Amino acid sequence: MKITIIGTGYVGLVSGACFADVGNTVLCLDVDSRKIDMLNAGEIPIHEPGLDKLVATNAAAGRILFTTDYDRAVAHADVIFIAVGTPPDEDGSADLRHILSAARSIGQRITRPIVVVDKSTVPVGTADQVRAAISEELQKRNATTSFTVVSNPEFLKEGAAIEDFMRPDRIVVGSDDPEATRIMRQLYAPFSRNHDKLIHMDVRSAELTKYAANAMLATRISFMNELANLAEALGADIEAVRMGIGSDPRIGPHFLYAGMGYGGSCFPKDVKALLKTSVDHGRTLHLLTAIEKVNEAQKSVLFDKITGHFGGVDALRGKTLALWGLSFKPNTDDMREAPSLVLIGKLIAAGCKVRAYDPVATSEARRLLLQENGEEACGRYLTLCDSAADAVSGADALALVTEWKEFRAPDFEQLAASLAGKAIFDGRNLYDPALVAAAGIAYHGIGRRGHNDAK
Numbered sequence: 001m002k003i004t005i006i007g008t009g010y011v012g013l014v015s016g017a018c019f020a021d022v023g024n025t026v027l028c029l030d031v032d033s034r035k036i037d038m039l040n041a042g043e044i045p046i047h048e049p050g051l052d053k054l055v056a057t058n059a060a061a062g063r064i065l066f067t068t069d070y071d072r073a074v075a076h077a078d079v080i081f082i083a084v085g086t087p088p089d090e091d092g093s094a095d096l097r098h099i100l101s102a103a104r105s106i107g108q109r110i111t112r113p114i115v116v117v118d119k120s121t122v123p124v125g126t127a128d129q130v131r132a133a134i135s136e137e138l139q140k141r142n143a144t145t146s147f148t149v150v151s152n153p154e155f156l157k158e159g160a161a162i163e164d165f166m167r168p169d170r171i172v173v174g175s176d177d178p179e180a181t182r183i184m185r186q187l188y189a190p191f192s193r194n195h196d197k198l199i200h201m202d203v204r205s206a207e208l209t210k211y212a213a214n215a216m217l218a219t220r221i222s223f224m225n226e227l228a229n230l231a232e233a234l235g236a237d238i239e240a241v242r243m244g245i246g247s248d249p250r251i252g253p254h255f256l257y258a259g260m261g262y263g264g265s266c267f268p269k270d271v272k273a274l275l276k277t278s279v280d281h282g283r284t285l286h287l288l289t290a291i292e293k294v295n296e297a298q299k300s301v302l303f304d305k306i307t308g309h310f311g312g313v314d315a316l317r318g319k320t321l322a323l324w325g326l327s328f329k330p331n332t333d334d335m336r337e338a339p340s341l342v343l344i345g346k347l348i349a350a351g352c353k354v355r356a357y358d359p360v361a362t363s364e365a366r367r368l369l370l371q372e373n374g375e376e377a378c379g380r381y382l383t384l385c386d387s388a389a390d391a392v393s394g395a396d397a398l399a400l401v402t403e404w405k406e407f408r409a410p411d412f413e414q415l416a417a418s419l420a421g422k423a424i425f426d427g428r429n430l431y432d433p434a435l436v437a438a439a440g441i442a443y444h445g446i447g448r449r450g451h452n453d454a455k
């Protein structure tokens, strides 16, 4: 099939590459010419494991192409996916500017029947707005071309995006048109071979399903974070509790990790957007208010532990903290809503020097940290290091912020020798407190028992 994907970000590029890999001819369009130039030069603008190879193979076979030219992109396809960003507006609602602009661009150009598929995460009712925007453009040029708007929300996770797309748990298709549904089934058949993964429903339910999934996952995380803080006060260990409850199949072991609060480009904005929708419809989802509040507070928990250890915020002045991990989660360079930004901002404001290392997110982190904290403060307090070992050298303590694989099993004896101050603040509960303590390092986890065990 001939497919056009509008928006070549994390979702658009991964979807495009995966659709191409099963034999479709995919044209990816973006308004960001820098991205398209990079892709045409064989470079991948984002870090996503396996994506470089997948794009290169399919580009070499002529199955994936890149353009900024809307005329070419709309003429190319029978099916057009919209995968542009839907960032939060000031009031928390999803900003539909990019979606509606893409819809108008389609409406200005279609000359034959097509299916327009909304893959971006959008509030219920957006498909109606997309339909109206396209119709308006058609009317302006007295055209009567038929088209259908389908909702097909995406559930991939960054860092595992290709695997998630190639072997999805489910494929949600919201469509009120049998022919469009048939085309969607055909398109997704290669990803749904052994079991039918496609769940067909009406458009509004599909739009809501995406927010419901992210809100449910965010709920689990905030629940565990709040419970972790209670466990700590009670002398219990949240890791033991996690295993104890996760083995109940009704609860399940996934997405139960306490940490520094959820970040990323999806949960924070989608929880906000669903909350706003509920308020607008007079059905406030009170749970979501609490989930968001807990998450905001959780982003400061590690900073509070650090100040507690050193004897107050003032005691941080002149200290040096090593920080491992900057991206909001491992295996991505995405820094959107990364908890590291909050922690570093607070440390810098307290006059604490930060030596940070991340395997891939350093340059995006530098850009955002400069933007948020200013050149002067960053110049004085922030060093972005080339290795994990470099970051800890001579530091007064180490904070583990993102659980990249390379941080999983450090040599704690060596770490103790490198660190001037013997303390680890484990924002992901990655380490065994007993192992850390055995090396003479004080351990501070999230809701862990056995912290502060060092001599």
Ligand SMILES: NC(=O)c1ccc[n+]([C@@H]2O[C@H](COP(=O)([O-])OP(=O)(O)OC[C@H]3O[C@@H](n4cnc5c(N)ncnc54)[C@H](O)[C@@H]3O)[C@@H](O)[C@H]2O)c1
Pocket (backbone or CB within 6 Å): 006, 007, 008, 009, 010, 011, 012, 029, 030, 031, 032, 035, 083, 084, 085, 086, 098, 099, 101, 102, 119, 120, 121, 122, 154, 155, 156, 157, 158, 265, 266
């Ligand atoms: N990132 C994820 O893991 C993920 C997963 C599932 C769903 N989603 C949803 O998918 C959507 C896209 O997310 P993303 O992370 O890929 O975003 P992104 O910011 O990485 O990419 C969006 C791209 O759209 C382009 N764009 C904006 N306006 C455009 C226009 N009018 N025409 C053409 N291109 C345009 C931007 O230049 C950008 O390259 C969002 O709604 C998001 O909530 C994201």
Ligand SMILES: O=c1ccn([C@@H]2O[C@H](COP(=O)(O)OP(=O)(O)O[C@H]3O[C@H](CO)[C@@H](O)[C@H](O)[C@H]3O)[C@@H](O)[C@H]2O)c(=O)[nH]1
Pocket (backbone or CB within 6 Å): 121, 154, 155, 156, 157, 158, 159, 214, 217, 221, 254, 255, 256, 257, 258, 259, 260, 261, 262, 263, 264, 265, 266, 267, 328, 329
């Ligand atoms: O037990 C857990 C699991 C995750 N997190 C945090 O939650 C955030 C989100 O993690 P994850 O869901 O793995 O990453 P995303 O790439 O943001 O993926 C989410 O958001 C996407 C965009 O909507 C959806 O498509 C995915 O299904 C959904 O998992 C990160 O900050 C994680 O550190 C925890 O704190 N504890």
